[in-house]
Amino acid sequence: MARSIVISTALFLMTLAMFSQVRTFNFVNYDDNLFITENPYVRDGLTRKSVTWAFTTPYTGTAVMPLAWLSHMLDITLYGLKPAGHHMTNVLIHAANTVLVFIVLELMTGLPWRSAFVAALFSVHPLHVEAVAWVSERKGLLSAFFWLSTMWCYVYYVKKPSVWKYISVIVCFSASLLSKPIAIVLPVVLVLIDYWPLKRKINKQMEKIPLFLLSVAAGIFTYRVQRAWNVDEFFNVLPFTERLSNAFISYVMYLYKTLVPLSLSPIYIVHDTVNMAHGILAAAFITGVSAASIILIKRAPYFFVGWFWYLIVLMPVAGLAQVGYQAMADRYAYLPLIGIFIIISQAAGDGLQKTAGRGIILYINVAVILTTCTCLSFLSIRQTAHWRDxxxxxxxxxxxxxxxxxxxxxxxxxxxxxxxxxxxxxxxxxxxxxxxxxxxxxxxxxxxxxxxxxxxxxxxxxxxxxxxxxxxxxxxxxxxxxxxxxxxxxxxxxxxxxxxxxxxxxxxxxxxxx
Missing domain, CATH: 1.25.40.10 (Tetratricopeptide repeat domain)
Known part of the structure; x- marks a missing residue:
């Protein structure tokens, strides 16, 4: 218990320190104006009228996401239009999410150091800078907070079921959906972790029916809202075959940027034509890795779970329903990369175990892990600086x-x-x-x-x-x-x-x- 508290505290403080520069940043004219500085309801802060609006009115083609709006309104009430407070709220939520990643994984696996490594990668990876440094992505951060809280409650429910624990799962999942509908795939992730590391029997899945029903309702509602705002007109930016090709390419590009997090941008353009040959190669790669994860499911269940976590969580924003000109976005990788980090951490942990009796190799492996986290931290600090104005x-x-x-x-x-x-x-x-x-x-x-x-x-x-x-x-x-x-x-x-x-x-x- 004491070790977990120390690790959680260290992760929280590390995250705050790494993103502390954002307190000097401005709002950016990239949805911050639309969502915050020029939104009359948000600018009023927490009032009865603005709260009613948050729960009843879709805005700019998005679904109703009242919890995200309420958080922005609370910031206005506390800090006015001074951007420092708004930025630091994002940092605090990201720090809390980092700790939750550690707590949930440790609770599931009983492996504190591997769980800490996943949380550290989650905290410092440059692909996550956009989600933290961009005030308008509050919705994604909040949805992730309640997503991870749902998993926390779910693991406690699995260990010792009770009605109140199940209700807490429903409440947290609903809050995640009300922050950003991206959470519709969370019930599928719960099925994955039932297989590993929770090792539950398949006949326990009926309990997830209410969660799947909430996901279906949120998906239908989001689609109808977008149709009402004519967002569907942007679906025709590319033909379906090219959108499918772009989706496979994006899956591979996120993996590439995970390993080589350079040349990151807030905007990646999907062009009028997509290289279909690249799409076919990307699809072959994704299919090959998926097949390998299934073949190795008994020997390395974490590979199967982590890989399909990545594929499933990224699916709603992979580009099959192409909206506008954006091919991909760093912020979309915020939750999906947890699956990849699980694979890396478990594989590294297995490697360390095999070298435990071979001193010099063990030290080399530990040095590589520490060096990786340090390099990623410096890259994130540099990437964060680009968001200053x-x-x-x-x-x-x-x-x-x-x-x-x-x-x-x-x-x-x-x-x-x-x-x-x-x-x-x-x-x-x-x-x-x-x-x-x-x-x-x-x-x-x-x-x-x-x-x-x-x-x-x-x-x-x-x-x-x-x-x-x-x-x-x-x-x-x-x-x-x-x-x-x-x-x-x-x-x-x-x-x-x-x-x-x-x-x-x-x-x-x-x-x-x-």
């Missing part, structure tokens, strides 16, 4: 990825917010050159050109933006301003009216149409 973050994304038109667009917007119109325009043009069908940079570039008294050139950008997105009031408004600057008032009024036809509450156009 928008310009740093999106400059990094543009530099380590190819043809990342979204990174250039966001970088342009970051420079625009700083008043540097020349750099902003340059990055908007780079975004357009890479992806001419991406409408967003045209509008912003048009307004910059208007400020530079280049009305004709600006009108070309606004015209293209309205062609690509006929429901954009800003593009019609910009076209109207371009015509006004050219002295063509009557033509300008036509475009102002078009802007109001799309959005009757579009304030700037109302100034011209009385």
């Amino acid at each position: 928008d310009i740093s973050l999106f400059s990094r994304a543009a530099s380590v990825t190819q043809d990342n038109f979204i990174a250039y667009f966001n970088l342009g917007s970051a420079y625009l917010a700083k008043g540097n119109e020349d750099e902003a325009l340059s990055n908007y043009k780079k975004s357009i050159a890479i992806k001419p069908s991406f409408e967003k940079p045209y509008v912003n570039a048009g307004f910059i050109l208007l400020n530079k008294n280049k009305a004709h050139e600006a009108s070309l950008y606004f015209a293209k933006a309205s062609e690509l997105d006929p429901d954009s009031p800003a593009s019609y408004y910009g076209m109207g301003l371009s015509l006004m600057n050219a002295g063509r008032r009557e033509e300008a009024l036509v475009y102002f009216r078009k802007a109001l036809a799309v959005d009757p509450n579009f304030g700037p156009a109302k100034e011209y149409v009385r």
